[in-house]
Amino acid sequence: xxxxxxxxxxxxxxxxxxxxxxxxSWITVTRETIEYGNEEVFRSSxxxxxxxxxxxxxxxKLKDQLYITGINNLIKKNNLLQQTxxxxxxxxxxxxxxxxxxxxxxxxxxxxxEPHGLEELIVLKNIVKKIGKNFSVDEVSEIFSxxxxxxxxxxxx
Amino acid sequence: xxxxxLSSESIECESALINSRxxxxxxxxxxxxxxxxxxxxxxxxSSAQIVKELFPKPLHGTLKDTSxxxxxxxxxxxxxxxxxxxxxNLKFSVINLSGRHKAQEATTKSFTYAEIxxxxxxxxxxxxxxxxxxxxxx
Numbered sequence: 001x002x003x004x005x006x007x008x009x010x011x012x013x014x015x016x017x018x019x020x021x022x023x024x025s026w027i028t029v030t031r032e033t034i035e036y037g038n039e040e041v042f043r044s045s046x047x048x049x050x051x052x053x054x055x056x057x058x059x060x061k062l063k064d065q066l067y068i069t070g071i072n073n074l075i076k077k078n079n080l081l082q083q084t085x086x087x088x089x090x091x092x093x094x095x096x097x098x099x100x101x102x103x104x105x106x107x108x109x110x111x112x113x114e115p116h117g118l119e120e121l122i123v124l125k126n127i128v129k130k131i132g133k134n135f136s137v138d139e140v141s142e143i144f145s146x147x148x149x150x151x152x153x154x155x156x157x
Numbered sequence: 158x159x160x161x162x163l164s165s166e167s168i169e170c171e172s173a174l175i176n177s178r179x180x181x182x183x184x185x186x187x188x189x190x191x192x193x194x195x196x197x198x199x200x201x202x203s204s205a206q207i208v209k210e211l212f213p214k215p216l217h218g219t220l221k222d223t224s225x226x227x228x229x230x231x232x233x234x235x236x237x238x239x240x241x242x243x244x245x246n247l248k249f250s251v252i253n254l255s256g257r258h259k260a261q262e263a264t265t266k267s268f269t270y271a272e273i274x275x276x277x278x279x280x281x282x283x284x285x286x287x288x289x290x291x292x293x294x295x
């Protein structure tokens with residue numbers, strides 16, 4: 001029986017091509033090929049299409065992330081509000097309130113991070129514009145988890 | 158020791174005296190530099206005054222380089238927001254701030270960051286008028 005080492009004989013090559021699309025966006029086409037010896041074997045076409053569409057637009061991906069972060073943060077605020085009402089009504093004590101937050105930080109605490117880059121701030125600005133309400137800078141920071149240090153950059157866009 | 162009225166001016170301290178006619182408790186936020194803190198928004202004529210400086214006192218602010226750090230530095234404005242280290246709720250007490258209006262007062266007991274989010278209307282008008290004059294003369 002002819003045996004061979006899979007790792008040595010098969011080579012997986014991944015190439016990414018970025019093409020401009022519209023004014024602000026671009027398409028990232030990821031092409032995966034598998035080589036066996038000198039022969040090139042393509043992956044199934046479904047996989048290739050899936051890869052292409054999943055990386056359809058970088059800005060769309062950023063938008064999705066920000067929308068998801070925003071919804072998650074609003075849920076966290078709602079959870080905290082419920083706990084605060086329970087505390088105010090006397091259903092739970094202060095110790096129980098703190099214990100609940102310490103045990104489930106993911107449900108209550110909003111963590112603020114540095115923005116990934118200028119692109120993210122531009123996308124964020126467009127989202128806030130679409131919402132159409134007069135948010136203050138700290139409100140935007142709280143909803144979308146963007147760091148304080150970049151307020152000035154954000155405002156000067 | 159000075160009063161500050163302009164937008165985005167901030168203070169950082171170990172303890173601050175907060176006065177406001179409409180304080181609101183906000184979310185719990187985790188910031189890398191200070192850890193877990195509680196956010197409060199204060200509306201309708203608010204002020205925040207440093208009662209106790211940071212120790213050891215840094216050269217620049219932790220969250221913002223331009224933060225004021227000296228004792229008795231005071232933010233006076235229409236609306237401000239503050240971050241208070243820890244998750245315990247601040248307890249506000251009602252006081253008579255002026256002859257007509259009552260206000261609510263609290264003193265923080267851990268790291269506090271306060272920033273003006275909305276200055277008084279007359280301050281905004283004064284800045285606008287100054288800018289108009291400057292543009293006319295130039």
